[in-house]
Amino acid sequence: MIDLSIPVAIADNLYWVGSEKTHKYLQCNPYLYIEGETGVLFDPGSALDGEIVIEKVKSLIPLSQLEAIVCSHQDPDLCMALPLFEKAGFKGVVCCHERAALLIQYYGIKSLFYRVNYHQFSYTMKNGSNIGFIFTPYLHFPGAIMSYLPKQQILVSGDLFGSVTADWHLYADEDYLDGMIAFHEVYMPSQDILASAMDLLDSYPLNMICPQHGSILRGTLIEEAISTLKTTPCGLFLETQTKDLNEAGGVRSLLDQILTRLITIHGTTEIRTIFKKSPFTIDTKLRKITTSTISNESIWEAFFDFLSEQKAGTQYLTSISSMVELLCKGYNVPLPKPLTSVLFSSQSETEENRRQVQVLQTQLKEFEKNLHRDPITRLYNQEFYLAWLQRELSGIATQEKIITSCVMNIDNLDRINLDFGSTEGNKTLRLLADLVTEYVEPQVQVCRIGGSAFALLYTSLGKEEVIKRVTQLRNAIHEDDRFIVPINVSMGIFHSSEIPQTLYQDPEQMALLVNQVTLFRDRLAKKQGGGIVSSSTSNPSSSAAFTVLLVDKPGFSRDLIQQTLEKNSFRVLTASNGLEAKKQILSEQVELILCELLIPKVSGLTLRKQLLATPSAGKIPFILMSVNKQEQTIIRAHSLGIMHFFSRPVALYELVGLIKILAKREACVV
Numbered sequence: 221m222i223d224l225s226i227p228v229a230i231a232d233n234l235y236w237v238g239s240e241k242t243h244k245y246l247q248c249n250p251y252l253y254i255e256g257e258t259g260v261l262f263d264p265g266s267a268l269d270g271e272i273v274i275e276k277v278k279s280l281i282p283l284s285q286l287e288a289i290v291c292s293h294q295d296p297d298l299c300m301a302l303p304l305f306e307k308a309g310f311k312g313v314v315c316c317h318e319r320a321a322l323l324i325q326y327y328g329i330k331s332l333f334y335r336v337n338y339h340q341f342s343y344t345m346k347n348g349s350n351i352g353f354i355f356t357p358y359l360h361f362p363g364a365i366m367s368y369l370p371k372q373q374i375l376v377s378g379d380l381f382g383s384v385t386a387d388w389h390l391y392a393d394e395d396y397l398d399g400m401i402a403f404h405e406v407y408m409p410s411q412d413i414l415a416s417a418m419d420l421l422d423s424y425p426l427n428m429i430c431p432q433h434g435s436i437l438r439g440t441l442i443e444e445a446i447s448t449l450k451t452t453p454c455g456l457f458l459e460t461q462t463k464d465l466n467e468a469g470g471v472r473s474l475l476d477q478i479l480t481r482l483i484t485i486h487g488t489t490e491i492r493t494i495f496k497k498s499p500f501t502i503d504t505k506l507r508k509i510t511t512s513t514i515s516n517e518s519i520w521e522a523f524f525d526f527l528s529e530q531k532a533g534t535q536y537l538t539s540i541s542s543m544v545e546l547l548c549k550g551y552n553v554p555l556p557k558p559l560t561s562v563l564f565s566s567q568s569e570t571e572e573n574r575r576q577v578q579v580l581q582t583q584l585k586e587f588e589k590n591l592h593r594d595p596i597t598r599l600y601n602q603e604f605y606l607a608w609l610q611r612e613l614s615g616i617a618t619q620e621k622i623i624t625s626c627v628m629n630i631d632n633l634d635r636i637n638l639d640f641g642s643t644e645g646n647k648t649l650r651l652l653a654d655l656v657t658e659y660v661e662p663q664v665q666v667c668r669i670g671g672s673a674f675a676l677l678y679t680s681l682g683k684e685e686v687i688k689r690v691t692q693l694r695n696a697i698h699e700d701d702r703f704i705v706p707i708n709v710s711m712g713i714f715h716s717s718e719i720p721q722t723l724y725q726d727p728e729q730m731a732l733l734v735n736q737v738t739l740f741r742d743r744l745a746k747k748q749g750g751g752i753v754s755s756s757t758s759n760p761s762s763s764a765a766f767t768v769l770l771v772d773k774p775g776f777s778r779d780l781i782q783q784t785l786e787k788n789s790f791r792v793l794t795a796s797n798g799l800e801a802k803k804q805i806l807s808e809q810v811e812l813i814l815c816e817l818l819i820p821k822v823s824g825l826t827l828r829k830q831l832l833a834t835p836s837a838g839k840i841p842f843i844l845m846s847v848n849k850q851e852q853t854i855i856r857a858h859s860l861g862i863m864h865f866f867s868r869p870v871a872l873y874e875l876v877g878l879i880k881i882l883a884k885r886e887a888c889v890v
C-alpha cells in the first residue's frame with residue numbers, strides 16, 4: 221500500500237508530489253526532480269491542491285532551491301498553483317514554450333520565463349544534469365511540450381497519456397487504456413497530429429511515462445499506450461466518415477462501449493449498483509449488457525432515459541456526452557433526447573461550477589491567510605509586518621500618524637536550542653508569543669519576523685511611552701517562571717519622527733528604513749549585553765558594531781585586509797575555509813561576508829549557495845575576491861546575488877569605501 225499523503229519516490233531522484241483527494245475524475249500529478257542540491261518541478265497543479273503540493277515539495281527541498289518549474293502548457297489545472305508557489309518563496313524560472321509563456325503571464329506571476337524554444341529545447345540544471353523537451357504542437361495547445369529525463373529515461377508527458385477515471389491508482393493497470401482514450405478523444409485535436417507525436421517517441425528509450433492526469437505507466441503498458449494513441453480517433457468536432465451500424469453489431473454494441481466508459485469513469489461498484497434496479501442486466505467484468513426487457517428498437521433511448529432518471533443522472537450523461545456524440549456522428553444514429561437536453565441546458569453544470577469557484581475562493585483565502593502566519597507561533601510573519609508597516613506609513617505625511625516599532629530578540633534562544641533541543645526552543649517561542657500578546661494592548665500588532673526576533677508595532681504612542689511599556693514587558697518576560705530557563709530579550713526601537721521628510725512619498729522605502737534601523741538597534745542592544753537601544757545610531761559607534769567575516773587562507777594578504785578594516789573601526793572575524801566560515805555565520809552576528817573564491821573545503825560560490833538556503837544567512841551581503849576573475853565566474857556569482865566581485869590584490873581604499881557605505885546603510889544614519 222503506497223502512502224499517498226507524503227511524496228512518493230517513483231524513480232531515482234524523481235518524486236510524485238500530488239494530492240489524491242482533490243480530484244474526482246481528473247487526477248492532477250505534479251512531479252519533482254532533484255539533482256544535487258536543487259530541484260525542478262513539473263506541472264505544479266491547480267489552486268485546489270497547491271497548498272498540499274507546496275508542503276510536499278518543501279518536505280523534500282527548500283523552495284529557494286527549486287530552480288525551475290516546467291509547465292507543459294498554460295491550463296489552470298497545472299499552472300494555477302504558480303502564484304501560490306511564488307508567494308511561498310519560489311524564486312526560480314518558469315520553463316515552457318514561448319506560446320505558453322504568452323498566456324501563463326496572465327496568472328499574474330513575476331517569475332522569469334525560460335522559453336525552451338530559445339534554448340534548443342533543453343535545460344541544464346545547476347549540477348549539470350540535462351532535461352530535454354519534446355515539442356508536441358496542438359496536443360492540445362499550440363505550444364505544448366513534454367519533458368524527458370535522459371538519465372532515468374523517463375517521459376513527463378503533460379496532458380498526453382492522461383486519463384479520466386473515478387478509480388485512480390498511482391500506477392496504471394491493464395484497465396487504464398479506456399480512460400486514456402476517453403481523455404484524448406475529447407481533448408486532442410486529431411488522430412494525425414496525435415499519431416505523429418507518438419511516432420516521435422520511437423527514438424526515445426522509455427522506462428516510465430509520467431502524465432499530468434491519470435496514472436504512471438511502466439513496463440509493457442508503455443508500448444501498448446503509445447500504439448493505442450497512434451490509432452485513437454479524436455477531434456470530436458471534425459467531420460467523421462459514417463460507418464456501418466449493423467457491421468459494428470447494432471446499437472447494443474454501441475451501448476456496450478458506453479457502459480464500458482461509464483465503468484471506467486465512475487467505477488465498477490457505482491455502476492453495478494445503479495443498474496441493479498434497471499431493465500438492463502449487465503456484466504461488469506465483460507462490460508456488456510447481457511439481457512434487457514426492452515426491445516431492440518427502443519433500447520437506445522431507454523438506456524439514456526434510465527441514466528437521466530438517476531440521482532447523479534446529469535453527471536453520468538455529461539461524462540459520456542462527447543463519446544456518444546462521436547458514436548452518433550460515426551454511425552448516423554440520432555442523439556438521444558436526454559443527452560440533447562444535457563448538452564443544451566448547462567444550468568446544473570453552471571451551478572456546480574459556481575459551487576466549485578466558491579470552494580476555491582475560500583481555500584485561496586485560507587491559504588493566503590496561512591501564508592502570512594508563522595507556523596510555530598501562529599503570529600503574523602515578516603511579510604505581513606512589512607506590508608502592514610508600508611500601509612500605516614503611507615498616511616504619515618497627511619494624517620499626522622505616529623508609529624513606533626520595537627524589535628525584540630531572545631538573546632539566549634540558541635543556548636536553549638543547544639541545551640534542550642529545538643522542541644523546547646519552539647515551545648519557548650510559542651510561550652513568548654502568548655505572553656507578549658496577552659501583555660500588550662489589543663491594538664499593538666505583534667509579529668514574529670524570523671529566528672528569535674519579534675516585532676511590536678505601536679500606532680498611537682510616543683517613543684518615551686513605548687520605551688516605558690516595553691521595559692516593563694522585558695522585565696515581565698525575564699521574571700516569568702514558565703520558561704525552561706529565564707529569558708533575556710534585547711530590544712531596538714524606532715520612532716516615525718526619525719523618518720526624513722524626503723521619504724514621505726515613498727512608503728516602501730520608509731518601511732525598509734524602519735525595519736533596518738530597528739533591527740540594527742536591536743543587534744546593537746544584543747552586542748551591548750542585552751537591554752534596549754532607542755537612540756539614533758548616527759554616532760561613531762555604528763561602524764564599530766558592524767562585523768565583517770573575512771574568509772581567506774591565513775597569510776600576509778588576509779592580515780593586511782584585517783588590519784585595514786580594524787583601523788577603520790570594523791569588527792573583523794576570520795575563517796580559513798568554507799566550513800569554518802559557515803559555522804561562524806550560523807553562530808555569530810555577521811553583517812558582511814568578504815570571501816576568497818578558492819578557499820579550502822567549500823568554495824566561495826558553494827558557500828554562498830548553501831547560505832542562500834538559510835533565510836537569515838542568505839540575506840547577509842556577500843563580497844567575493846579572486847585573482848582569477850573570469851566571465852563565467854562573474855555570471856555565476858551574479859546569479860547567486862553576490863554583491864561585488866573584487867580582483868585581487870584588492871584596492872584597499874575601494875574595499876573600505878564600499879564597506880563603509882554598507883555599514884552606513886545598515887545603520888541607516890538619518
Ligand SMILES: [Fe+2]
Nearest residue numbers: 293295360379
Ligand atoms: Fe490541458
Ligand SMILES: [Fe+2]
Nearest residue numbers: 295297379432
Ligand atoms: Fe491538464
